[in-house]
Amino acid sequence: MDAALRLCPHAGVGDLALNTFADEAGVPNGTVDNDFRSREQVLEAVGLELAVQLSEQTLTVSEAVDSGAERLSIAVRTFMNKARTDPDWTRALITVVRYAEGMRSALATYLRADLQAGRRQGDFHYAHEEMAMSMAISATLGAMSLLVEDGEVEHADRIAAEMVLQALGVSPEKAGRIAGLPLPGEGVSRGWRSVGG
Incomplete structure (x- = not known):
């Protein structure tokens, strides 16, 4: 996994073979073959690891926040x-996201609850939940790129959060306020309570 994380930002995904991962890791080819059947499986594992690491960190820091819109902004x-x-971590994430269906599923798991909470709370207005999730993930990855x-x-972080919130139906004024929260x-001040209006 560490070898794949080092290689992904600097090599075209089409150029990576299982033996390339083995060489970078300093292990025999058979070691990689025992765990992964294809390059795509390695990339999916890397993508899941990258997404889950940061999603869990985000979940931890926002656990006291009730507002779905605020939690999405934090994410x-x-x-x-x-x-x-x-930037290397980010390049690896962006490189593998197209190939890792499981990574998109992992991100969606963390995002779905925030979207549903924001909709119940009257902040989000969207016609299709899966489309809303895809839009939020794609917009964030595009801004990261x-x-x-x-x-x-x-x-950049506040601008991206504000634009994603607006795309999900939050008014421009409220989106700006939420994205501007510490x-x-x-x-010094935590102030993480639901934003009114």
Whole structure:
């Protein structure tokens, strides 16, 4: 897994073979063959690991937040900040997301509850839940890619969160307020309560 994480950001996925992973890991080819039958299985495992690591971190920091819209904002901003501080991790995530159906499922598991809560709370208005999940994930990954490839964008995490919230039906004013809240663990005042209006 560590070898695959090192290789994915720097190699075209089409160029990676199982023996490439084995060489990078310093193990015999048969070791990789015992665990994975194809390159796509390795990429899916990497994708799941990347997504689950950050999703669990996000879930931990936002567990005291009741608002689905606020939790989604925290998730988008956390992924964006990870893109800013760890471009190799982000490139690996973006490289494998197209190939890893399981990774999209893992992200959807974390996102679905926030979307449903935001809809019950009257913040989100969308016609199709699966489409809403796909849109939120795709928009966040696209914003992460822009940040990694084009360099620093001031307040990129807040801009991305605000735009995703608006796409899900949150009013521009409220989306701006939610996206501008300090992240849990950031700043002096916690203030993580449901945003009214």
